[in-house]
Amino acid sequence: MIRFLSLLILVGVWGCQEAVEDSNPVYISGEIVNPTDPYVILFKGEEPLDSALLDAQNRFVLRIDSLENGLYNFFHRPEFQYIYLEQGDSIQVRLNTVAFDESLVFSGSGEGVNNFLIDFFLESEGEENLIREMFIPMEPSAFSVKLDSLKARKLRQLDELKTEFPITEGAYHTAKASILYKNYYYKEKYPFWHRKLTGDAKGVHELPEDFYAYRSEVTYDDPSLTFLKPYHDFMIFHIGNLAYMGCKKACEISSDNKVGNQLHFNQHQLQLIDSLVTGDELRDNLFRTVAFDYLLKYDSQENLDQFMSDFHKRSENNRHNQEIDALSEAIRKLSTDEVMPDLTVEDAAGKVHSLRDIAGAGPVVFYFWSGPQQHHLANITRRIGSLKEEYKEYRFVGICLRTEKARWNSMVSTYGLNAEDQYWAEDFEDFAHTLVVYHPYKSIVARNGKIVNGFANLNTSF
Missing domain, CATH: 2.60.40.1120 (Carboxypeptidase-like, regulatory domain)
Structure with missing residues (x-):
């Protein structure tokens, strides 16, 4: 996902x-x-x-x-x-x-560092579940020992690689940063994973004073790491962690209610990025990440307007501003009682249909899938089957994106989908941006040509 x-x-x-x-x-x-x-x-x-x-x-x-x-x-x-x-x-x-x-x-030439990076990427994908299941339930000190042992093993492997292949300092710096910031990422996540896995009703676990000692080594302005995935993932959660912990202390609250408020929490994140991050590209990307995360959890137009005002004050020259403003406007147009956007799709016979006309025929749930994501299609097909049994008055309409038309036709048949409820969209970007399709289980509920819920989730909204 x-x-x-x-x-x-x-x-x-x-x-x-x-x-x-x-x-x-x-x-x-x-x-x-x-x-x-x-x-x-x-x-x-x-x-x-x-x-x-x-x-x-x-x-x-x-x-x-x-x-x-x-x-x-x-x-x-x-x-x-x-x-x-x-x-x-x-x-x-x-x-x-x-x-x-x-x-x-x-x-x-360059095979050594590149194969190391791809192997590290694959290993990291598999190890997260292991760490969650085996390390996270441990107490903080024991968790740190296990995690640091894993980090040390990876650093030894990198040093061994350096003796076998000619690796420049720049390549070594990148590979080492992958290891270190993946380790830091797990440290940032530990308190929240631990609370969830152990069901600790007391809240976030009390941590040793040196638990976050690595933060003194964190750099916020290394352009060579800006787009390195472990570094970027760490920064996102690091900023969120600082915002959460800082809010619980500085805002003088006794529960998570205010911290959990999306507008309040994300205003804290904007403030932290503005005060901590000096690298231009990293600043822009983190501001963008916070903006997208907040906007896609749309709660009200009033809060959205307040967030956008704060965002532009702190990120006035962000190179992503046009994209973020377009998303904000698209979200506004998907509000309840707005007219369904007049995008067009094709049926299996090649006939063009307007989404507005499809929505006008009765209560409709639009959902989205794509040919390359076959595992997702299998999951979503099962979910739609269940929803059809429970919500018999609705028509469930699938729209296929990012797929060649011939392949779409073949997949409709292969997966036993009702061809009368399946449509193909040629312009992926137009659909993704206009309908804000940034979540695999995003759906839109419409009736009489108007939107009932522009941000429904097939798994949680029904």
Whole structure:
């Protein structure tokens, strides 16, 4: 889900670091088995740097004549993964989209650090459940010992890699930061996970004085780490943790009620980002993350307006302002009793229909799915089956996004979906932005052409 949400909100990209004077070209070549898109795109920061068209054998070659050493994003729709590049590198990539990350292998110059990073990524995906189940129930001191032992093992592996492959200081710094900030992330999460798993009614566990000692090592202005996932994930939860703890103390409250208030809590987060974070890109990205998180938990237009006012005061020149303002306006247009947006979809026969007309035919629940997310489609199909039994008066209409039309038709048949209640949307971005489709279980309830609930959730709203 994280990857799904992430792709709908923003194509994940990775920043750059330490300019190198040499002008040796960089070559990235490879083969993609079972491609899902004709192109491979390399991103730098938030801009596409270059792209390559797959040939008849699903192979590609990228040549970049000049670049800065650092993290880049290798993107083959709808999947992505970062790649560390340095001047003069010649890297071969091979992957199978059926298991994109698991099959991804690098060879050639730079293979050492890139294979380490992808292995670390895969290991981290699996270890979080282990840490939640085995480490989180422990008392704080025991938890720290176990977690630091895990960190030490990974650092030893990195040092061993350094003896086997020529790794520059920049590459080593990036790999080490992945390890450290993943460790810090678990430390930030511990009090909240522990309370939830143990059912502690007393609230957040009292922690040793040195539990957050690592915070003295945290940097808020390292541009080489801005788009590194472990660093970015840590920063998001770190800011949220500081806002929560600070509010409980400074706001002089005896319960979580005020802390849990979305407007109040997110105003604290905006204040912290403004006062702590000095790196421009990191500031902009964290402000954007807080804004999206708040806006997508829409509670009232009055609170939304107050939040947007505070947001613009603290993030006046944010490069994401246009996107955030557009989201705010789209949310307003999905308020109760607003007219259903007049977007169009196609049925299996190719006939065009207006969502407004579909909504005018009676009470309707619109939900959304996509071809690449087949596990999600299976889950959502089961859920819709249950809801149809309970809410017989509603028509449940599925809208397929980000999928070729021929594949959509095939999947409707394969999954036994009622073709009369399934439609295909050609313009994914228009739908995602207009209908605020940033959650996999997002749905819209409409009646007589007007919105009843523009932010319903198939799992929690019925």
